Amino acid sequence: MDIQSIRSQFPILAEKIHGKPLVYFDNGATTQKPLSVIQRISDYYSKENANIHRGVHTLSQEATTAYENARNTIQKHIGAKENYEVLFTKGTTDGINLVAFSFGELLNAGDEIIISAMEHHSNIVPWQMLCERKGCKLRVIPMNEKGELELDQFDKLLSDKTKLVAVTHISNSLGTVNDVKYIIEKAHAIGAKVLIDGAQSIQHIQVNVQELDCDFYVFSGHKLFGPTGIGVLYGKEEILNQMPPYQGGGDMIKEVTFEKTTYNVLPHKFEAGTPNIAGGIGLGAAFEFLNSLDMKEVLKHEQELLDYATAELTKIEGIKFYGEAKEKTSVISFLIDGLHPYDVGTLLDKMGIAVRTGHHCTQPIMDQFCIPGTIRASFALYNTKEEIDVFIAALNRIIPMLKD
Structure with missing residues (x-):
């Protein structure tokens, strides 16, 4: 290079x-931004600024196209099967909280969630809140003195009670690269779903969610040369369709009456309200920068x-x-x-x-x-x-x- x-x-x-x-x-906290990302955000606000998905006028259509093109760019980069499996969020924390709430609604008292000893607080606290809300139990994969997960102990934690495993791909404080492929295969063998925290990985290595076969993958834009306040939750279509919406509001609905509301299709079901349009477009530009490398x-x-x-x-x-x-x-x-x-x-x-x-x-x-x-x-x-x-x-x- x-x-x-x-x-x-x-x-x-x-x-x-x-x-x-x-x-x-201090790139683990946030990365700097290339001119291409900075300029793309500026161009949106100076030339295309309009709300998306709702307007028939030219600016709205141009902004919608730019926003959805960014989704398509991200889909191709991470190897998602469909573009509507790519949900825009505020960041990794927001994506994990979305899963903890929405997937969490499918869980029952006594179900178990497994995380690891090296997780960021964002991949600990939402699951603790879920366990308190639903009566689930949180289990933790131990870590040795070198900063490696003890995967033999992980094997012992797995049971028919395990419904979700949520682990970091790369530790933000230790740099450890976890064998997430092994974790995913073991979890799937007993019927559990897997969320991978990719906040520290996608900017360093090539990630293909279909090859990993993870059920959820989350990351933040600002850690991969994109804007703050924007991120992505990838989820498998079948599972996302089973999950109830995380928030209610505009764009996530199909029909609204005072008696009953029906919900929109993916990805809109999980993207209530006016999104961070400039952030999404800027994140698309960040992935274009990555694609040039x-x-x-x-x-x-x-x-x-x-x-x-x-x-x-x-x-x-x-x-x-x-x-x-x-x-x-x-x-x-x-x-x-x-x-x-x-x-x-x-x-x-x-x-x-x-x-x-x-x-x-x-x-x-x-x-x-x-x-x-x-x-x-x-x-x-x-x-x-x-x-x-x-x-x-x-x-x-x-x-x-x-x-x-």
Whole structure:
């Protein structure tokens, strides 16, 4: 890949922070946006702005076409069988909550839901709320000290009571790549459905939902070079048709009377009200950007960054890594002996380097390791080894300052 050519498409990477060139290593929280996405959103508001699906006038029809074309682009990228299996949401959290409510209405007291010990809070709390509402039981796949799921224990958790398994594809705080194919096959063998949290995966690897055979797949636009406030829930048509609507309002209805309302077909049944039109169109542009790249080359480049950064960080005395799975992607979580992650992150920011500090919305992971949080550097396709060198040099300056 021509990294400098790619970097030139991201205007924010030329910015300076505290007088220093920006080194942006917080991609696990949100990615930066290429000019093509920024311009597409601007073009919508300046040339096409209108509500969709309802108007016969030209602007409404053009906006509707652009919005639905974005859905088609996403469908092709993730390998969904039908475009109406792609539901626009506010993001990963919204998609998981939709499933927890709507699929949850099909569950009964005593049914079981399995999640893992490395889940983001967004893939824990909605299921806890469902269990409280419906009398279901939440089971948890344990994780070992390397940050790998103990799949032999997962096998033991599965039973005829299991109705849903919800796991992350890639851990946001550890970088672990889970064997979701194995999890899906095992769950399906006992009749359970599977939701995969793809918030940290779809921007790094090629995802095909039909090959995975998952029942649901969720992700956020802002983590894959698209806008905030937009995301996708993929669901198999048969299951989505069984689920009741998540919200009521305009566009999700077929007929409304004061006596009874009938619901619209997919995907509209789950897309009540005026959607984030600019966000959907912008997300389509983000996928067009991804489609212009070779995802195998992206993965290769990011793996090289991970390996290089890990090797250089290992040279720092007192460093401890959290998340040393055999299969992992471009996330490094670590602590330096005696130093608070917040202090390190604050001083890195003064040097123009953006990292994330804290528990990364995965507090149970931190509790397992008996730590308050970590320093997390997460890489994207536009990052470079030169930036890692700046990062390492900064840490070598900071450590003596904080230990004095």
